[in-house]
Amino acid sequence: MASKHNDIACDYFLNNPTSIFYPLSEEEKKELFNNHVCTVYKKGEIIFKEGDKPTGLICLSSGKVKIFKEGVGGREQIVRMSSPLGFIGYRALFAEQNYSGSAVALEDSVVCILEKEALYKVMRSNADLTMRMMKKMANELGISNTRTVSLTQKHIRGRLAESLLLLVDTYGLEEDGKTIRAYLSREDLANLSNMTTSNAIRTLSTFASENLISIDGRKIGILDMKKLERVSDMG
Amino acid sequence: MASKHNDIACDYFLNNPTSIFYPLSEEEKKELFNNHVCTVYKKGEIIFKEGDKPTGLICLSSGKVKIFKEGVGGREQIVRMSSPLGFIGYRALFAEQNYSGSAVALEDSVVCILEKEALYKVMRSNADLTMRMMKKMANELGISNTRTVSLTQKHIRGRLAESLLLLVDTYGLEEDGKTIRAYLSREDLANLSNMTTSNAIRTLSTFASENLISIDGRKIGILDMKKLERVSDMG
DNA sequence: GAAAATATGTGTTATAAAACATTTTTTTTA
């Protein structure tokens, strides 16, 4: 029998009021629940690799996950950061393609995988659910297009500032109201911002010297959100 | 009474075997047909602007359209090139947002707009259609993510080569089997490839001197597809 | 707890591509 913990992870997804599955009928939820698998990933573990075939809809129940693509000479570009209640790899699933990027847990994470056939069965009989899913994807496509422009046109400072704001947006702040609730390596921060690790380090230091942020190892505090937004917008 | 021409443009969309609307019932097609508007745009005309509110699903019946975003300092980045039987602005429609980019006709174009409410009505009652639409969008999201990496990581030569191949892919070749069936300005080519116009011109000349392509004004011929692909892949 | 591996920090150099400046050609308009 599957562990209680796993059932909780799946429950969390199906019954959370903010989940797109929330309005489903009990029968539909049961169909999904009966065809789910939960998995725990340790920090640094690979959830899927570019080229793998999706088997279902991966729902992140807890933890943090980066989705990235390998570019020129194996250089990594982080495409998206996933937070609890988010989907992972759903693009490839719905495009009926193999994964076009890889997913790695940035900290210990629990995912719940809704088996593809069961999900499709429910979606085919529930167009509203499908519409909600589509809305989610349309939203992400907008973010992706915006990111393309930011990453290509903004200068290093603007790109890094945008990444910091993205992290705040995705993971929020700690109780102190300033520390970003995400502890990335400088390398990940660089790969998120399309720059070399050296430049991420350097620019981070500059931001600190300008009192935009505070740095304590991987703990980054936002000291001046307004100014940081201005730096992000300026390019 | 609407012009015959307009009805043909809409018919083209609903009844083409490659259209996602093809498998609809006659009743569903009628619902969409009865709630469509067709418009003709001259070369250079704006179809919609960033910030406008979508009123329906814009289907390109004939012509060529660029979809672009304004970035830092008004610098234009072409996000996508649309060809006949493609949708325009559907992302914003399904995300229920205002347009996040603008669309301009690159040559005289005819579009058929399926009114939002009618479309939603049909989609809500036809999950298969919604799934097909979602597949289309998932596909585009993949392209967008790939483009982000290409545009940020590849060097100028790689980016321009990729753009030329994208144009071949989207619009095909003329009867001679080599001329790209799309006649963009150097500026558009640059905005598609994330570079300055000067650099697009220069790199195009270099490609010609290397016998990768032939240039005759805006008429670009592919002389060595294999090599061009290699240039694109090399970064 | 020493050794190794990994991550962070900083200065220097090299370079790809933007910015700028003209000139020439083509297209549009009057």
Added chain:
DNA sequence: TAAAAAAAATGTTTTATAACACATATTTTC
């Protein structure tokens, strides 16, 4: 068809950022 405007072409300079090199922490592993 002349004049004006726009697009294309090309050379030169500047600059942002990668690449490189090395020093110093910090974490992991044996």
